[in-house]
Amino acid sequence: MELTNIINKLESHLLDTRQINRLAIRQARILSRHVIRENRVEEMRIVLLLCLAALHKGVPRADTVFLMKPFDPAIVGQHAKNIDAQPDWAELLIDPATFSGIKTLLENLVQNPDIFTPLSGTIPQPGADTMPLLISSRLSGHIGFSRYWCAAEKLENNLRSLLQRDLEEQHDRQRSENDFARKANDVLKWIFGKESILAGGGRFHHRQAAAAALALRTRFLIVSGGPGTGKTSVVIQILRALIRFFDPEIKPDRIVLCAPTGRAKARMGESVDKSIEEMEKISGEAGLSQGNPDLALKNLKCKTIHSLLGVRPDGGMKFNAQNPLPYQVIVVDEASMVDLSLFTGLIEAVSPNCRIILLGDMHQLPSVEAGAVLGDLTARFLSREGFPTLTEKTAEWVENVLHDVEIDNNAEERAGSLTLSSVEEVSKTGALIDHAVVLTHSYRSSEAHGILELCSCINRGKADEVIKVIQEGRYSNTLQMETENEKEEILRWLKSHYLGEHLKTLEGLKNLQTEAVAFNDHPDFVSVLSRLEAAFKILDGSRMLVFGHEGETGRDSINRQADKLLRTALDKNQKGRFFHGQLVILEQNHHDLDLYNGDWGIVVQSKNEGTKVIFRRGNGYKVQALGRLMGLEPAYAMTVHKSQGSEFDEVLLVLPGHETPLLSRQIVYTGITRARYRIKVLGSPAILKRAIAIQEERPGGVLLD
Secondary structure, three states, rough: OHHHHHHHHHHHHHHOOOOHHHHHHHHHHHHHOOOHHHHHHHHHHHHHHHHHHHHOOOOEEEEHHHHHHOHHHHHHHHHHHHHOOOOOOOOHHHHHHHHHHHHHHHHHHEEEOOOOOEEEEOOOOOOOOOHHHHHHHHOOOOOEHHHHHHHHHHHHHHHHHHHHHHHHHHHHHHHHHHHHHHHHOOOOOOOHHOOOOOEEEEEEHHHHHHHHHHHHHHEEEEEEEEOOOOOEEEEEEEHHHHHOOOOOOOOHHHHEEEEEEEEHHHHHHHHHHHHHHHHHHHHOOOOOOOOOHHHHHOOOOOEEHHHHEEEEEOOEEOOOOOOOOOEEEEEEOHHHHHHHHHHHHHHHHOOOOEEEEEEEEOOOOOOOOOOOHHHHHHHHHHHHOOOOOOOHHHHHHHHHOOOOOOOOOOOHHHHHEEEEEOHHHHHHHHHHHHOOEEEEEEEEEEHHHHHHHHHHHHHHHHHHHHHHHHOOOOOOEEEEEEEOOOOHHHHHHHHHOOOOHHHHHHHHHOOOOHHHHOOOOOOOOOHHHHHHHHHHHHHHHEEEOOOOOOOOOHHHHHHHHHHHHHHHHOOOOOOOOOOOEEEEEEEEEEHHHHHHOOOEEEEEEEEOOOOEEEEEEEEEEEEHHHHHOOOEEOEEEEEEEHHOOOOOOOEEEEOOOOOOOOOOHHHHHHHOOOEEEEEEOOOHHHHHHHHHOOOOOOOOOOOOO
């Protein structure tokens, strides 16, 4: 093989198709020079390029099939069609001789991990002084960077130890199992019945109650479910059950809520606060406020995982195996967004007697960084109709514990629906059997039924059914698709959602007494909050979601179009980058201001304090001077990745104009589930069907038998 030519073409291909960036190209060039045998330098450079491209896709360690994807003739040919000028890399990369030569190179590395010494090698022994950059394994056939390889192994070992301790505890408890079940039943009767947090006589779903029951029995629990399935509500129920059942062992001040991002942390805190306020209100009306242990949950701590672990700039952590976290219960929200390294650090830092509860949507997009831990842990449940997760014995225990508990007793949703029906299914589920509940009942209104049916088709990979559901008209008020005139449709969307009567509301914020926001005794407090509420209702009500930044249907182009249209209408005299009434989003964290990447707000020309940006915070608002905020961007269109955890009444999901590496079933599902009531898909049915057909792969992650 003429390696120099192949390297040049491969670099161009990976750059042109955004599978790698220029920094990674430089890294591969520099690192490959450290191979001892000079005749291996170019081979090492190719291997590094392919491993870096896999890492760019979030894959921590990959087999040769995945690493060879940049040479797949169909993929290369499709990418070549999408490049404006015919690229010069296509012909060489789809040459069978090139494919065969690179495949042999990777297979040799798997069989002989030391061929690129000192950059490659086998998994080092514990306590080893040195570590190769790349690790390869004959046993698994994987190649990957040692940092992520070791993180995955450490996480696997820690999870196995945690689950084993769980089994041993249950074994030790067998003699007192009847007393345990009776006490659990008493606790659950109170929190789901007499002291339920649901107003108006509403009842929790059976699977929510099953999750609360399992949380008493296990130290590691996954609660998964789509938007509207009540994950936040069941967390409060789980915590109420734990502090009542294990009093005085578990105290509210030893419970912490955490999330992978500042924005997710803030959203979780707001949702939990609302549930606790409702609990307090209902408790007060029932005369149960005095001595109610649940009310101590008002002071729950809510942190980012980084701040919880004390992550330092060098990547080190204050809390670890030698200095464990002081909490007895840790709840992790938006677990699908937690990357491999962070997850490993968290599990390593928990104390032996800690309980861990993971919340997340297993169908949603995984972390931007390497790994897809929630996806790895829940993949074993995805292929089974109804998502059963329990052995027959545990399902019977759950049924016994929930006897006479006031919950939704739909016969089809009783414990039997949670039971794995065969020995084969139990075997395939492995170590996480009896450690997960998938919430399936949606509390969204009947208006959202079309969205729910659409999501079901997407998750099953039924692309033709997705198109049929949208186009057949049964849900015409909820689901729509526009296949032509993208520019005109985007302009129509902007006009209908931000001009007309909406424009008057946004104009009405001019000369706002922003200082009144912080003082409820200010004479303008009620008026200011009323005007802000009306404006945020407009801006929170709808959003355009896109797959990427570039191109005519990318974020940057749409936001420029919005700027051109709305600046003239709202603030034509403003010459700066931002204008009054503009919808904006933060692209970086401001920990000192309690503002985070993903927070969005409105630019407001205040009465006497200059230009401000106002963000919603729960039932109130947070005001900050525009000049103090770095990383602020327009937000009329935002990427699907950035929208995770958010919901809007209406969403326009704008598909890319051609096939890109961003296409996947998960991104379509995540975009569509951001809509509460109405979703409109803008773009080609062929692109939509292609995206649904692609199940994003992240091989080599967490493997539990």
